[in-house]
Amino acid sequence: DADVTQTPRNRITKTGKRIMLECSQTKGHDRMYWYRQDPGLGLRLIYYSFDVKDINKGEISDGYSVSRQAQAKFSLSLESAIPNQTALYFCATSDPIGPYPHEQFFGPGTRLTVL
């Protein structure tokens, strides 16, 4: 079983709809991240959380919100989706301790299309 899972894997929605993307992990990591990937732009950080009570904005947080329901779960919401939020969304986790500090482990991605 995958250590980091994302649901749904693909989603098509319409402008103005509220969308929630979910991420779950079994790695026991405290730190979780949401990124979006657009062609030619690399991965950009939307929000991150270092523990259940901690939420931080990333580079491109406008139009998004997050919820850290438990150590294992980190959800990303688009309150009112717009077409330029069409992208591939990745969730990731990391552990600050160990030989490779902050190596991030990625989920399979959610491809979101906003019409």
Next chain:
Amino acid sequence: ILNVEQSPQSLHVQEGDSTNFTCSFPSSNFYALHWYRWETAKSPEALFVMTLNGDEKKKGRISATLNTKEGYSYLYIKGSQPEDSATYLCAHGGSQGNLIFGKGTKLSVKP
């Protein structure tokens, strides 16, 4: 925001060729440099995390070097194989664990 630049943007090589890519990053306040391999339709996977100037890491035919004073890292692939085809991402990391990613180098290896 720290800029991470990768070159080239894409690369086409023949099977058996050796190749290398470059990642450049601001040399001030350096903490860590990460390399990830991202195959189409899969999740990015970490190849190396490097923290010390002069670090060299190797995994099979893939190796990486790090120069923190001048702000660059090289990724080398010896004897490229079709299964090496992927996008290679580098990321500059801060002490808090946040990563700033470059746009990646897309490698295609023809049999």
